[in-house]
Structures are given as C-alpha cells and as structure tokens.
C-alpha cells in the first residue's frame with residue numbers, strides 16, 4: 039500500500055439532475071495497487087470509475103492524477119486520458135476497423151508511434167493476450183472473451199499508468215470469464231495499477247490489494263481483501279456479501 | 284411494324300430531333316451529378332453541426348441556422364424552391380440555368396442528406412465514441428476515424444435512395460425553361476404531336492439510369508459489408 043499516490047479523489051460528487059449519484063467520495067490509489075470496487079447495481083460504481091478519466095464530468099470535488107488536478111478548468115483531458123486506460127463491459131472495439139487497426143489507431147493518430155512501430159507493438163500485444171493470429175480479423179468475427187482481450191491490448195498499446203475496468207466480464211458467457219480474468223491477473227502481477235469494478239468476488243479476493251464497497255454514492259467500507267471478506271464491519275456490506283457469496 | 288418505324292423516324296430521326304433528348308440527357312446528368320455533390324457537402328456539414336451540438340452543447344447559433352434551413356427545405360415543394368431561386372434570388376443576374384438548377388436541387392437534397400447522415404451518426408453505439416475518447420482521441424478524431432465511417436455505412440442505402448429521388452426530381456427543371464431530359468422529350472411531343480414515342484423513350488432512359496445507380500449502390504454496400512462476418 040506504499041508507493042506514490044497515482045490518483046487522489048477528494049470529496050467527489052456527481053448529480054444527474056436532482057439525482058445525487060456520488061455523494062462525496064474520497065480515496066487514494068497508489069502505484070501498483072489493484073483496487074476492486076463492488077456494490078449493488080445502480081449504486082454509482084460506473085459513474086465513479088468514469089469520473090476518474092472524466093467521461094463523466096464531476097459536479098463537485100476533485101480528481102488529482104499524477105499530481106495534477108484534472109478536474110480543474112483548462113485541463114487537457116485528451117492528454118490525461120492517454121495515460122488512463124479504460125476497458126468497458128461491452129468491449130467497444132471499433133467495429134469498422136481490423137483488430138490491428140483497433141490497437142494502432144490511437145498511438146498513430148496521437149503521434150506517439152509511427153505506423154510501423156505501432157504494428158510491431160500490436161503484434162507483441164496480440165501475442166501477450168494470446169491472440170496472435172487475429173490481426174486482420176474484424177471485431178464481429180470474435181467471441182466475447184476474445185473481444186475483451188483485444189480491448190485490453192488496445193488499452194495497453196497506449197502504455198497507460200493506470201487501467202480502469204468497468205465490469206469487464208459481466209457481458210461474457212461463463213466459459214469465457216476465466217480467460218479474461220487470467221489476463222487481468224497477469225497484468226496485476228506485472229505491476230499495472232488497476233481499478234476494477236467487478237462482481238467476481240474470487241478475483242477481488244485473490245488479485246485485489248484492496249476492496250472497496252460503494253453504496254448509495256459513498257464508500258461504505260474499504261479494506262484488504264482478507265479483512266474485507268472475513269470481517270466486514272458495515273451492515274449493508276454484510277447484507278450484500280450474504281447475497282453474493 | 285411499319286407504323287412503329289414511321290413513328291420512330293418522325294420523332295427521333297427527322298431533322299435530328301433526337302438531339303433534344305440528347306441535350307436534355309446531358310443537362311439532366313450534369314444537374315444531378317453536381318447537385319448530388321452539393322447535397323453531400325451541405326448534408327454532411329449540417330449533420331455534423333447538428334449532432335455535435337446535440338453531443339456537446341456547442342455551436343448553438345450554427346445549429347439554429349441549420350434547423351431553419353432544414354425546416355424550409357423540407358417544408359416547401361421543391362418546385363417552388365426552384366422557381367424562387369430562379370425568378371427571385373437570381374432574377375437580376377444572368378446566370379446559366381443549369382447552374383441555377385444545381386443550386387436549387389443541391390440545397391434541397393442537402394436537407395434530406397443531412398437528416399439521413401444525422402440518423403446514421405446517432406445509430407452508432409455511444410460506446411464507440413466513449414472508447415475513442417477514453418484512448419485520448421479528441422472529438423474530431425473520434426468522429427473522423429470511428430463514428431463517420433460507421434455512420435456512412437449504415438446510411439448508404441438511404442443515401443442511394445435519396446440520389447435516385449434527386450435524379451427523378453430534376454425532371455421539373457423545364458419549369459425554368461431548361462432543356463432537361465423530360466423537357467427535351469416534351470419539346471419533341473410539341474413538334475410531332477405524338478406522345479407515345481418521346482415520352483416512353485424518356486421514361487426508359489430514366490429507368491436505365493435509376494437501375495444503374497441502384498446497382499452501383501448495392502455493389503458499394505456489399506463491399507463495405509465485408510467487415511462483418
């Protein structure tokens with residue numbers, strides 16, 4: 039739990055109209071941490087995660103990434119997002135592009151690599167996620183598990199400092215959940231800082247360095263996985279765990 | 284049979300009357316082609332302004348102007364628009380009628396293209412946009428490389444249909460005294476007093492053009508569809 043603070047969230051609030059979804063969230067995420075976020079559906083987990091890369095604009099509080107307050111006016115969000123990878127529940131691979139182009143598009147268009155470098159990197163990443171022969175395929179030709187592994191490769195191509203996962207296995211057929219979780223486990227072992235919204239309690243218990251329970255727009259409890267699952271203090275967390283475990 | 288040959292000779296061969304149809308055909312082609320280009324340019328511009336406004340809340344003034352344009356163009360008959368542009372807007376300047384027709388049909392078509400393209404942009408899943416932005420691509424890059432190519436593919440059949448409608452709609456060009464295909468056939472009818480030959484000939488030419496256009500659109504559509512399974 040030591041190391042540099044990568045992301046600091048101070049009293050983060052988000053309203054949709056008069057619906058207060060996030061009601062003051064504060065936490066710090068350090069380099070190399072794997073934070074699992076759990077909580078009942080609709081409690082604001084996605085909204086919280088999406089506030090970290092400003093896909094949602096917070097209505098209060100602040101987010102500080104690598105020492106810069108990214109919620110401050112005038113922040114170049116595009117620059118910030120290059121360093122914050124995001125993996126979605128629905129994969130969101132670019133349907134009009136081949137797998138290779140999915141991976142190379144952003145690094146090339148943002149001028150981080152030339153085409154050749156990016157293709158070489160895409161090849162490496164495809165090997166890493168176990169899909170070396172899919173470079174020329176289109177997303178529609180892949181299974182859900184394969185799509186999600188490509189989505190992770192696409193994120194990795196930007197060399198992000200932190201990766202956000204929003205229920206990365208929730209849209210998958212059960213037999214494909216394992217391959218994605220396995221890949222995420224490897225990323226964690228390689229030291230990637232990760233924030234993962236998930237319903238996979240096994241993953242939270244085994245891979246996470248910290249588990250966070252959000253309910254009604256606030257963090258009700260956060261702790262090491264061991265303490266979190268064995269000695270949950272918060273009553274709503276106890277109820278939640280009794281339902282999902 | 285002899286009757287048919289006589290009729291044919293009277294309407295097309297004698298005094299080179301076929302030239303009315305040839306001239307009309309060329310004008311119809313020129314008007315349609317350039318009006319389509321104008322329509323695409325205006326249509327995409329308006330669609331991008333409108334959907335950017337809906338997505339980001341920016342460009343309020345431009346969006347307002349676009350909405351007035353769409354309301355007027357889609358709320359009045361094309362023929363009235365053509366007449367107003369010829370007799371009112373270009374009344375005092377001496378401009379080739381073909382140019383007037385290109386402007387009128389291009390402006391008109393642009394309104395329909397705009398709404399087609401806008402619906403195409405809206406039909407692309409929001410997740411595609413978010414994935415682009417989350418990688419650090421800016422709004423324009425995301426639109427250009429991810430959203431527009433998919434939107435274009437989605438609306439290609441509708442766009443093809445719009446161009447077929449446009450081609451047929453140019454047949455009202457005769458109302459500003461322009462010899463388009465329809466008017467060319469009608470001139471022959473006025474001279475020879477036989478309706479069948481010139482009108483059927485004109486109809487057949489339109490039919491061939493439309494069929495050819497449909498074929499091209501289908502082919503392009505199939506080429507773009509290769510991406511999917």
Ligand SMILES: Nc1ncnc2c1ncn2[C@@H]1O[C@H](COP(=O)(O)OP(=O)(O)O)[C@@H](O)[C@H]1O
Pocket residue numbers: 054057059077078079080081082083084085086
């Ligand atoms: N764009 C939006 N507009 C209005 N309400 C929203 C929007 N996004 C999310 N919400 C609401 O915010 C609440 C939290 O949503 P979300 O963060 O997606 O929950 P979770 O991911 O924990 O299931 C829900 O009640 C949802 O209806």
Ligand SMILES: [Mg+2]
Pocket residue numbers: 083084085204205
């Ligand atoms: Mg969610």
